[in-house]
Amino acid sequence: MLATMIYAPGDIRVEERPQPKILHPSDAVVRVVAACVCGSDLWPYRGARPTKEPHPIGHEMVGIVEEVGAEVRTVKAGDFVISPFSISDGSCVNCRNGWTQACEHGTGFGGTDGFGLPVDGAQGQFIRMPYADGTLIATPELPSEDRIPDLLTLADVMCTGHHAAISAEVGPGKTVVVVGDGAVGLSGVLAAARLGAERIVIMSRHEDRQKLAVEFGATDVVAERGEEGIAKIKELLGGLADCALECVGTKESMDQALHVLRPGGHLGYVGVPAGGPELPLRYLFETNIHVAGGIAPAHSYIPELLPEVLDGSLRPGRVFDLELPITEAAEAYRAMDERRAIKVLLRP
Amino acid sequence: MLATMIYAPGDIRVEERPQPKILHPSDAVVRVVAACVCGSDLWPYRGARPTKEPHPIGHEMVGIVEEVGAEVRTVKAGDFVISPFSISDGSCVNCRNGWTQACEHGTGFGGTDGFGLPVDGAQGQFIRMPYADGTLIATPELPSEDRIPDLLTLADVMCTGHHAAISAEVGPGKTVVVVGDGAVGLSGVLAAARLGAERIVIMSRHEDRQKLAVEFGATDVVAERGEEGIAKIKELLGGLADCALECVGTKESMDQALHVLRPGGHLGYVGVPAGGPELPLRYLFETNIHVAGGIAPAHSYIPELLPEVLDGSLRPGRVFDLELPITEAAEAYRAMDERRAIKVLLRP
Structure with missing residues (x-):
């Protein structure tokens, strides 16, 4: 064979x-x-x-x-x-x-x-x-x-996107940011929509992926990254997000996901950590951000x-x-x- | 004044x-x-x-x-x-x-x-x-x-112990390990008992604190630490724990708390991170251990x-x-x- x-x-x-x-x-x-x-x-x-x-x-x-x-x-x-x-x-x-x-x-x-x-x-x-x-x-x-x-x-991929959403405690009325517009991130959008999220922001710079994200239920698209991306999200949501789905696995994507969350918010991460950093304990301690996820x-x-x-x-x-x-x-x-x-x- | x-x-x-x-x-x-x-x-x-x-x-x-x-x-x-x-x-x-x-x-x-x-x-x-x-x-x-x-x-201290227990999702039927026998750890024992935990293991080497922990609802006392402590807990509980309460704030206490947890277990941490390490992302990814806590x-x-x-x-x-x-x-x-x-x- x-x-x-x-x-x-x-x-x-x-x-x-x-x-x-x-x-x-x-x-x-x-x-x-x-x-x-x-x-x-x-x-x-x-x-x-x-x-x-x-x-x-x-x-x-x-x-x-x-x-x-x-x-x-x-x-x-x-x-x-x-x-x-x-x-x-x-x-x-x-x-x-x-x-x-x-x-x-x-x-x-x-x-x-x-x-x-x-x-x-x-x-x-x-x-x-x-x-x-x-x-x-x-x-x-x-x-x-x-x-x-x-x-x-x-x-x-669908189970992994679902795991990100479940780990981030997505549910009705929640505001959600999805970091990563690959197949897992897009599945995360679909999972968040299925779980009843009120707002779903996809962070994406690729037009074809933005389009599919919107078809999957994203309510907003943010092309900016880093501080600019955070500012844009705060403007769209009127504040930081309840839930963030980290679907990449790099230091940058994890930082992005952590910093779009409000105090007490929930991070669901499924990106395979690719030489990324450890999680910043002091930042988590001060913000009470919940962290869950891993291999689905x-x-x-x-x-x-x-x-x-x-x-x-x-x-x-x-x-x-x-x-x-x-x-x-x-x-x-x-x-x-x-x-x-x-x-x-x-x-x- | x-x-x-x-x-x-x-x-x-x-x-x-x-x-x-x-x-x-x-x-x-x-x-x-x-x-x-x-x-x-x-x-x-x-x-x-x-x-x-x-x-x-x-x-x-x-x-x-x-x-x-x-x-x-x-x-x-x-x-x-x-x-x-x-x-x-x-x-x-x-x-x-x-x-x-x-x-x-x-x-x-x-x-x-x-x-x-x-x-x-x-x-x-x-x-x-x-x-x-x-x-x-x-x-x-x-x-x-x-x-x-x-x-x-x-x-x-009582609210902080309660926060550790809430963050670790302690509830009826759960097995809980409390790392730290100071006032917060002891309050964590009391909070876990109040929330209906089935087994509560206090890790303590001080006789007066062990005694108060038992009065507060601890079902088991483990004086050993590190690998020995983990082995003892596995023996007592027939496996790793559902919930761990980290109530110290050092690298050693965090390592201890993370390694007494089963895959998918819940860590509630309230010890003020005192120059401790960052959280080991790869370990969390592989075990799906949930991490929550911080300032109560x-x-x-x-x-x-x-x-x-x-x-x-x-x-x-x-x-x-x-x-x-x-x-x-x-x-x-x-x-x-x-x-x-x-x-x-x-x-x-």
Whole structure:
């Protein structure tokens, strides 16, 4: 089968790899229907995180179950499944608490599972899924083709935007600032609108992203950054914001998010901290700003979001503005790196 | 009148100072009935925070209103009042949001108020209170003498312990670890018990404080620290804790509090960060630990706690284990610095 590998910064290759098979009775083998490139895949692509040796890449996919191991109970061959970006056993204390991303036996794609077995990347034609029962979520029936992009966002980006909004305690009547206009930031806008926010300000300097943000429910667009951006937000909202969603992961974006918040406000952060700074404790102490977020427990959010995606009332798949065959994965990375695309859907 | 001044680290003096009078129509003059020394007063006393020039010290007191300015509506001469440790106008957006400690015109004791007028310290015989309506809270009638210590804790330490517990989302069924066995940590234990926590572990190595913690509702005492302390807590609770209350303000106490929490757990911190480190963002990102806290909005909490103090069901005043006349303020500081006393009550 074909699968995408990263060799080094900027060096993405699609190669023939061994066909995955059941290695443990809790496994499933899934035929990938659609995969995609994540903003966090760009960190190693840009060299911001090291790539010690070539390895499979990608952690977002939906597909059809080909085969299951003897212990698997909740999915069966032929099911359409969503795989959250983190693998979880579904039974440890953290999974039972709903924090599936912190599963005691969990792992990421492209790594090694709890049994010491290698895990494929998601940007390939097939994948062996460890802990199929604890990880995969099947749809009640085969979805129509036009729902595929929306369903694919539940693997990561929509759940991550939702996590930012939940962590920032977005709700009816709240004023919200979203820092970051990538697919996660845009999903954060959609999540905030879905949760009933009164005002949603997207901080964005890209016209296409501003437009999609407004379609997703942003009430205001601020192109300015730093002090100017804060001044503009104060003017628009008549003061600082109740909630801020940090969806980038840099020092600048975190500073921006912290400084648009009123005393007692809530920061929800989901940008992968990319060499960013530590959080300024004294500033938090003086402002009583609440800080929550991190890696989204996507598995825990899918049951809530899935029905709305299936009935078409929630359409996060509009973040995909380019679709390529998996053989062109290298071009997909380039397009996202150069900001020619917000998010690229790959067809195996 | 007599008032306590700090001249330099270790140099506390009680001096004759001008009798306070009404300087602004929103002022009240209060005769201090009881004041006390705060753990945070020990930072400048120990030189951990600089004292540039001699100034009045102290920010916790209860008293009787002597006189009010022409604009004051909510308190009158003869009222018994509690003064939260931060002065607030009661009308700005932050006060309306309940974050009175972040009042736009607020100030601390011993500083300068919003009109540029000097503010007395609380460890004196009298005090001019700016923004009397926004700051002071009167009891319905004159309290009995034995309630004075309990009422005095509402000025800071009980509200601060309560803030730690509220920030950590303590509630029924939760497991809670309290880091810090000073008056705030002990108040945190009492607050956690009041909020219905199932297990409350106090981390303490002092027998007198352990004993009071148990009286306040601690179910377990852990004398070990660091990795050993974490191992002991995991053993006692069958895992990591849901909530941690950080009530010290050092790097060690913050590390301890963060590392006793399970993924998705809640940290409530109220220890004044004393040159401590910034918060480890990557660790928070990976664990989804929620962080909240800071300077307590004491004014907002008093209406909830006051009735229970007045009817005797809440007795936080037991944190006072030494009472001295104000003329012996220097000895009060020494006793707390040397840990001979948990908290000292001063009588003017």
